Amino acid sequence: QQQVKQSPQSLIVQKGGISIINCAYENTAFDYFPWYQQFPGKGPALLIAIRPDVSEKKEGRFTISFNKSAKQFSLHIMDSQPGDSATYFCAASDEGGGNKLTFGTGTQLKVEL
Amino acid sequence: KAGVTQTPRYLIKTRGQQVTLSCSPISGHRSVSWYQQTPGQGLQFLFEYFSETQRNKGNFPGRFSGRQFSNSRSEMNVSTLELGDSALYLCASSPGIGGIIEKLLFGSGTQLSVL
Numbered sequence: 001q002q003q004v005k006q007s008p009q010s011l012i013v014q015k016g017g018i019s020i021i022n023c024a025y026e027n028t029a030f031d032y033f034p035w036y037q038q039f040p041g042k043g044p045a046l047l048i049a050i051r052p053d054v055s056e057k058k059e060g061r062f063t064i065s066f067n068k069s070a071k072q073f074s075l076h077i078m079d080s081q082p083g084d085s086a087t088y089f090c091a092a093s094d095e096g097g098g099n100k101l102t103f104g105t106g107t108q109l110k111v112e113l
Numbered sequence: 114k115a116g117v118t119q120t121p122r123y124l125i126k127t128r129g130q131q132v133t134l135s136c137s138p139i140s141g142h143r144s145v146s147w148y149q150q151t152p153g154q155g156l157q158f159l160f161e162y163f164s165e166t167q168r169n170k171g172n173f174p175g176r177f178s179g180r181q182f183s184n185s186r187s188e189m190n191v192s193t194l195e196l197g198d199s200a201l202y203l204c205a206s207s208p209g210i211g212g213i214i215e216k217l218l219f220g221s222g223t224q225l226s227v228l
Contacts, residue, residue: 043219098169099146103156
């Protein structure tokens with residue numbers, strides 16, 4: 001049972017543009033929502049994360065928007081750069097789950113010059 | 114500070130064989146988790162160990178097992194390999210207590226190919 005749905009599967013953005021990736025979850029017990037970035041040959045690296053007590057979190061060019069009532073959250077990458085080209089995964093976990101993350105299916109982002 | 118170290122980096126096995134993968138966590142981290150990554154199923158949680166005890170387990174068959182040693186290093190074992198076990202196996206470590214998941218760091222993985 002897929003508990004975190006991610007879209008789109010792939011995304012092409014022009015340099016300087018905004019990249020937007022969306023995720024939706026089902027389990028209302030989830031209380032931690034991270035985004036991971038993965039380059040080929042590497043493991044996922046934490047990009048930014050949010051908890052349900054806030055609706056938005058910004059770190060540099062990366063912003064998470066969180067809508068608790070709709071059970072949705074999204075990643076916005078402002079001023080996208082070619083170096084941002086990677087696969088992005090949303091994930092979720094609940095307090096009792098330890099380090100168990102439920103991942104979305106991933107979005108392959110390509111930023112073109 | 115060294116990151117999460119996984120060995121070997123690549124592995125080729127034949128159906129029916131068994132395999133052992135190793136993970137050395139970041140110094141001071143006491144929790145080790147394992148994930149399987151495949152193109153079809155994405156990233157899936159296998160299990161987590163803390164202080165040599167399995168703390169959480171995903172929905173994988175009993176052929177997948179793991180253990181953790183007193184120095185926090187961990188191994189995972191897959192017995193009777195199947196073609197579908199071909200995947201990137203990722204290890205992640207965290208302090209284990211106090212805001213653990215925010216400090217979760219992944220290794221680069223072991224790419225297992227089953228022929």
